[in-house]
Amino acid sequence: MIEVRKLVKRFGLKTVLRGLDFDVQPGEFVALLGPNGAGKTTFLRILSSLARPSLGEVKIAGYRLPGQAAAVRARLGVVSHMPLLYADLTAEENLRFYARLYGLQNPEPRIAEVLEMVGLEGRRKDLVRTYSRGMQQRLAIGRAVLHDPDVMLFDEPYTGLDQDASTMLDIVLKSVASQGRTVVMTSHDLARAEDLATRFDVLSHGVITASTSREGLGSSNVLTFYKQSLDA
Amino acid sequence: MQPKPKALLALDAVSFILLGISTYLALVYAPTEAIMGDVQRVFYFHVATAWVGMLGFVAAGVTGIVYLRTQNLKWDIVEIAAVEISLVFFFITIVLGSIWARPVWNTWWTWDPRLTTAAITELIYIAYFMLRQGIEDPDRRARFGAVYTLVGAVSVPITFMAIRLFRTIHPVVIGTQSAAAQGGFAMTGGMKVAFFFALFAFTVIFIDLFWNRIRMGNLAAKVEQLRLKLSQ
Amino acid sequence: MNSPSLARSSFVKAVAAIVQKDLAAEYRSRELLSSMMVFALLVIFIFNYALNLEPSVRAKVTAGVLWVTFVFAGTIGLNRSMAVEKDRGCLDGLLLAPVDRTAIFFGKVISTLIFMLLVEVIMLPFYGLFYNVNLFNPGLLLVMLLGSIGYVVVGTLLSSMAVQTRTRDILLPIILFPIIIPILLSALDASNGFLNHLEFDLIQPALGLLVALDVIFTAVSFMVFDYVVEE
Numbered sequence: 001m002i003e004v005r006k007l008v009k010r011f012g013l014k015t016v017l018r019g020l021d022f023d024v025q026p027g028e029f030v031a032l033l034g035p036n037g038a039g040k041t042t043f044l045r046i047l048s049s050l051a052r053p054s055l056g057e058v059k060i061a062g063y064r065l066p067g068q069a070a071a072v073r074a075r076l077g078v079v080s081h082m083p084l085l086y087a088d089l090t091a092e093e094n095l096r097f098y099a100r101l102y103g104l105q106n107p108e109p110r111i112a113e114v115l116e117m118v119g120l121e122g123r124r125k126d127l128v129r130t131y132s133r134g135m136q137q138r139l140a141i142g143r144a145v146l147h148d149p150d151v152m153l154f155d156e157p158y159t160g161l162d163q164d165a166s167t168m169l170d171i172v173l174k175s176v177a178s179q180g181r182t183v184v185m186t187s188h189d190l191a192r193a194e195d196l197a198t199r200f201d202v203l204s205h206g207v208i209t210a211s212t213s214r215e216g217l218g219s220s221n222v223l224t225f226y227k228q229s230l231d232a
Numbered sequence: 233m234q235p236k237p238k239a240l241l242a243l244d245a246v247s248f249i250l251l252g253i254s255t256y257l258a259l260v261y262a263p264t265e266a267i268m269g270d271v272q273r274v275f276y277f278h279v280a281t282a283w284v285g286m287l288g289f290v291a292a293g294v295t296g297i298v299y300l301r302t303q304n305l306k307w308d309i310v311e312i313a314a315v316e317i318s319l320v321f322f323f324i325t326i327v328l329g330s331i332w333a334r335p336v337w338n339t340w341w342t343w344d345p346r347l348t349t350a351a352i353t354e355l356i357y358i359a360y361f362m363l364r365q366g367i368e369d370p371d372r373r374a375r376f377g378a379v380y381t382l383v384g385a386v387s388v389p390i391t392f393m394a395i396r397l398f399r400t401i402h403p404v405v406i407g408t409q410s411a412a413a414q415g416g417f418a419m420t421g422g423m424k425v426a427f428f429f430a431l432f433a434f435t436v437i438f439i440d441l442f443w444n445r446i447r448m449g450n451l452a453a454k455v456e457q458l459r460l461k462l463s464q
Numbered sequence: 465m466n467s468p469s470l471a472r473s474s475f476v477k478a479v480a481a482i483v484q485k486d487l488a489a490e491y492r493s494r495e496l497l498s499s500m501m502v503f504a505l506l507v508i509f510i511f512n513y514a515l516n517l518e519p520s521v522r523a524k525v526t527a528g529v530l531w532v533t534f535v536f537a538g539t540i541g542l543n544r545s546m547a548v549e550k551d552r553g554c555l556d557g558l559l560l561a562p563v564d565r566t567a568i569f570f571g572k573v574i575s576t577l578i579f580m581l582l583v584e585v586i587m588l589p590f591y592g593l594f595y596n597v598n599l600f601n602p603g604l605l606l607v608m609l610l611g612s613i614g615y616v617v618v619g620t621l622l623s624s625m626a627v628q629t630r631t632r633d634i635l636l637p638i639i640l641f642p643i644i645i646p647i648l649l650s651a652l653d654a655s656n657g658f659l660n661h662l663e664f665d666l667i668q669p670a671l672g673l674l675v676a677l678d679v680i681f682t683a684v685s686f687m688v689f690d691y692v693v694e695e
Contacts, residue, residue, distance in 0.1 A: 098557070
């Protein structure tokens with residue numbers, strides 16, 4: 001579903017990604033782990049077509065980036081630590097706006113469905129301004145799945161959430177992922193990543209340095225795997 | 233560190249000699265203008281520096297387009313070089329213009345279209361550097377810089393036209409004498425020699441400075457690269 | 465689950481969606497219009513005392529006072545309109561959608577233009593009321609429309625750069641004002657012409673230049689907007 005070959009991203013003279021290779025099969029949920037500044041966010045921004053690769057090849061759902069960005073964008077749902085929502089619009093209006101941008105035909109039943117999925121149907125007519133951080137983040141996920149994307153990218157979705165909100169977010173993320181979608185998520189929270197993902201990749205110094213499936217972990221846990229791969 | 237290229241060293245020397253000769257021609261060789269007296273001698277350098285400012289302005293606009301096409305940071309270095317030279321030389325033009333204007337028209341500043349346009353161009357250049365200063369990412373800095381020089385390159389010639397066209401609404405401080413500012417005194421043979429030689433000399437000086445400044449920009453980039461390498 | 469049929473939103477649809485979204489949000493908060501309006505009123509009051517706007521002076525400076533007011537109030541509108549997009553990452557949200565980048569640009573231009581024209585149309589009767597003059601002159605309205613188009617086009621391009629810098633809203637007037645001088649000059653000249661009931665032949669050059677500037681700046685912005693929003 002995602003194919004990345006020898007991806008290089010430079011910011012001026014600084015090289016952030018150094019010939020990164022990365023493949024994700026349909027239906028996989030990959031947790032992308034790595035220290036701060038390893039290039040996780042940059043990598044996700046490239047996958048989401050917001051940044052251009054300096055060198056290398058990126059293909060999502062068979063479409064090349066940046067050449068066929070529009071086709072990729074239509075199949076992509078992105079959740080970042082920013083909610084990407086308008087504070088002065090209601091939840092419903094936000095979704096309606098994005099439904100129009102994505103060219104959804106007959107959006108109303110889909111909007112209702114999504115609001116129910118993220119547990120906000122009761123507050124659909126409230127301004128996003130009045131939402132808590134956790135509710136905003138759930139609506140942000142609703143926004144990202146609105147057009148039923150095949151591939152989802154989550155960039156630190158737990159940032160700024162308290163315990164309860166994180167647990168709620170877990171439930172929503174699980175239901176989003178369980179619908180056969182391909183997911184790539186970056187997170188600092190190893191425990192949550194362990195709970196959700198089917199595969200764990202470590203991004204360090206601009207390349208993928210280690211990768212294991214959930215089965216491959218065996219009796220070990222993600223934390224030990226992560227520490228070992230960084231020490232190596 | 234590579235030594236300065238021989239051709240550039242030679243050009244430096246030639247520039248100095250040409251500047252010397254040009255100064256001699258302007259201050260000694262050229263006959264004294266009958267009405268304005270010796271202060272008119274400022275005219276030769278006033279026009280020549282304005283000419284260099286224009287060369288830099290055009291070069292900046294063109295490199296802006298080239299940068300956007302190629303996205304190669306070396307053109308950003310060229311663009312900065314062009315903007316800096318143009319900034320300095322327009323400043324000299326304005327100062328020399330004031331020195332000329334004071335005794336002749338009894339005012340330091342006239343709202344003459346050329347002078348005003350030069351001043352507005354200076355403001356655009358200052359805005360250009362302020363815009364760049366606020367951006368960390370070198371690629372974005374270069375892109376925004378290029379876009380801004382391009383917009384400026386479109387705006388400035390029209391500003392000149394507009395001021396000329398609508399100057400009735402501007403205070404005309406010097407009244408009918410403004411005709412003189414448009415080149416209204418007759419140049420005699422000696423004056424023409426000094427004038428055209430100054431233009432030629434300053435064109436060479438422009439090339440020399442441009443080359444030196446680009447070389448300096450490249451060296452600065454190299455230093456930055458080495459510094460990054462060390463810190464990693 | 466039902467799969468909503470995906471159709472690539474057409475250019476016009478995306479522009480309309482953005483404009484409608486901005487209008488709906490503004491209808492709720494009224495932050496942008498009210499701050500522009502109050503600011504514009506303050507500018508007129510300051511001018512009243514700074515220039516001592518008695519009838520003999522006013523005839524010459526009305527167009528100038530109006531345009532300075534519009535330009536200053538306009539920067540507030542431009543800044544605010546882009547800050548809304550940047551604050552919660554909404555600009556990324558727009559860029560993630562499968563729509564043309566220039567559709568985003570024109571959407572923002574049109575909504576900001578609507579706000580700006582609203583403020584201008586409300587300011588005119590206020591000015592008229594304060595000084596007992598009638599400014600409802602179709603020619604002047606036309607100049608206001610044409611001048612505002614150019615101003616907002618350049619302003620939207622530059623404010624979308626400004627919001628992505630560290631200095632943000634302080635930067636916009638600094639990078640915007642020297643660029644819009646030709647727009648301002650021709651708008652002033654044409655406004656003066658209409659206010660002083662000059663013959664159309666005398667106003668035509670300024671009006672023509674204004675139209676040309678609108679076309680030129682729209683074309684340039686259309687070509688470079690991609691570079692401003694993409695990394």
